[in-house]
Amino acid sequence: MISLLISGFIGMFSETALNIAISDLMQVMQITAPTAQWLTTGYLLTLGILVPVSGMLLQWFTTRQLFIASLAFSITGTLVAAMAPTFEVLLVSRVFQAAGTGLLLPLMFNTILIIFPPHKRGAAMGVIGLVIMFAPAVGPTVSGLLIEHLSWHWIFWLSLPFLVVALLFGILFMQNVSTLTKPKIDMLSILLSTIGFGGIVFGFSKAGEGTEGWGSPVVIAAIAIGLLSLLLFSLRQLSMKQPMMDLRVFKFPMFIIGLIMIFFCMMIILSSMLILPLYMQKGMGLSAFTAGLLLLPGGILNGFMSPLMGSLFDKYGPKWLVIPGLVLAAAALWFMSGITAASTLALIVVLHSCLMVGISMIWMPAQTNGLNQLPPELYPDGTAVMNTLQQVAGAIGTAVAVSILSSGMNDYLKSSANPLDPSEVTEAMTIGSQHAFLFGMIVALAGLAAAFFIRRVQVSKSSGRAPMH
Template sequence: MQATMSAGMQDTGVKYKVLPIMISLLLSGFIGMFSETALNVALSDLIQVFQITPATVQWLTTGYLLTLGILVPISGLLLQWFTTRQLFIAAVSFSVLGTFIAAMAPSFEMLMTARVVQAIGTALLLPLMFNTILIIFPAEKRGAAMGVIGLVIMVAPAVGPTIAGLLIDKLSWHWIFWLSLPFLVIALIFGIFFMQNVSEITKPRIDLISILFSTLGFGGVVFGFSSAGEGEHGWGSTKVIVSMLIGIVALLIFAVRQLRMQQPMMNLRAFKKPMFVVGTLMVFICMMVILSSMLVLPMFLISGLGLSALTAGLVMLPGGLINGIMSPIMGGLFDKFGPKWLVIPGLVIVAAVLWFFSGITTASTLALVIVLHSCLMVGISMVWMPAQTNGLNQLPRELYPDGTAIMNTLQQVAGAIGTALAVSIMTAGSTKFMEGAENPLDPANAPLALTAGIQNAFIFAMVVAIIGLVVAFFIKRVKVDKANQH
């Protein structure tokens, strides 16, 4: 890791203080990811505390994703208008403010507002993090650097549920945010002192029509899928159909406009690079699998097996830690051997594990769940960072902001689609089970119905992984042209 961190001379000849820059980015990124997953464990608790339905509480995740879906596409533009320092300080300040409001929140509405403010911080931080890495590391060291980011980004969601479970058991859900706050303040202070400006300020023309269609497009699609996942009226409701139609039409207009513009807001010409397309698809598929699995697995553990939030968190801890540890290792292997020998076996493992998960019942042992979850995380670590780094490596330097913006935007859309489909498939499965039950009012049927729905959700995730496996056969190692990186 130290060798990776000291490699901060890009071919431009500029020397970067890599370690302080990375610490600032990684600390704030870690806490952002931690509070994202820690809250998942608290959802069952929040339903009771605020007297709300599961469909309503889902908006804490949906609202967060919706904000990211709207703001991340604009991030490529922001990276070319504001310095790295300005964006970093703004991002972490929003995260601090959102976390403070959440820690104080007396009502669901206040907590919802806090999540949106937090999401603004994350939307600025994610593309900034990847763009900075592409600039300060030469291509042959990027796999290891992305692996270090993967370590942080994956360990945070792993420890999040466990720490959250402990806090909910001993204190209250507010402490999830009180715990995050000092670390964010430290990251902010660190950034103010050490963050360097690495990106070039070109100040391209701001096209308000592009921003409008991007917001309507990505926002409409994320909102449509998320509303469908609420399960009240499902996919046939007017709200879902109208928002999806608006989203799809707006995205088509947005894409046509970007391709015709001299200085587009999001340069879609990045899609002319075939490995960038494959890498983006891999990230999209991984995000769908991870978010749909991470949503239904805690539900199965808590409501299906009757575990406490803390025990559920502990069951999911080994898998997350293994993923974090594997990430830098996979990054190093990618630098050495390229993506193909990691991505294809990784997706085979993911598909196989999801097939086993689709057979879990209320009689399944915790040891089986831990082993399966750990294997799933190993598979994901073999796919995500190698495919993402390989894709971004094919872009010339001037397309870095657009490439990171495209990948991060589609991650949020994938998250919304994966979550919505998993919830609606799970709800439909549970409802069907109850319709066939002799006595639907018998409380013993509730965990069985939930498990039946969750099995269907895992079959859906397995189908997504198999589609990914087919795409993976087209992946090739990118030969980086040094002249291209300037």
């Protein structure tokens, strides 16, 4: 568990640590914002392509083999990134890092489902939640500090020793826990899944760059081809004896509800974690380090609430956590939509913390409850579906939020008498950000409507507990 948690932490840390460094990289490497955005898009795209295949990989390779392969990719990527002289080299290193994370996340969830009995899973998933939520939260603060005093290269030099320690721990203590069934490899399924998920992530990311927009032929073609490929992929899986991704997981209603919750949660987190720091830097004139620092209390709170929520879930089930969590998240986003340049920093810290506590009440209980309903032979497929849709939700959430921000700004500046006046640009940024937070609130309310259908999954008697609904 320690090996998985350390490497998972660094994988998730890498996902957000570079966000704060993007404006710095644009100056150093003389690249535009849409080009720099590819450091995040490329990462998400690799995950979107690799994670769907992970269910099959978990049935082909042992726990140790997958863990060592994932760490080899991560260490290679991190080392190359730390020494990257050009943007192209940095982009390739990000793909390697994403490949490592893409193998590791499904492996981590699958291992927990195998080694912990159902009535202890909430607490175990809570510890994973601590890692998955805490790492992206401290990423911007740590990288802001490193950029201010050293250089962006140190974001990667700092990660490297942790990955090496995790690898050594894994080589010494990691045991093989999964059962290998070695299903037939279907190249057409892999191709359709790659084009399908890759196309959707690419299309939405491209729309979110702001240069193309939703009406662009590239965006429309990518999303349309992606959706068509996914339809063909699904039809093929349903007709196969040994599918690459077993879609029977969708026969379980609580798994579907859990999936919807995770999808909405990921959209809220990634869109607000992109818009809020951007607004603090561009709208309120704060430095990267200060913006990162203001996001830290919410991130820490979220991380430490996860294990607690896991334990409460084991005791009381999901309903009494998920519904209040969504109400809290929606309320925080509603108040965020009223933020202006005159808002106090304390208010921002409180609202961000409330949002993060709300998310911790939704995420782990909904995910664990959903996976608990699956029979053990569907665990690899269940984790693959959940992790894949998280990447897709992340791409959709950020793209929609950025385009809402841009169109809100453009509409305001079009009607402005002096659109080049800095105070007018700040006002435009405020209005655009407010619209983006309202979008987040609507997503939270949609999640709330679905949450009323959540029921506690019956835990088998072999776990030592009476069946409960």
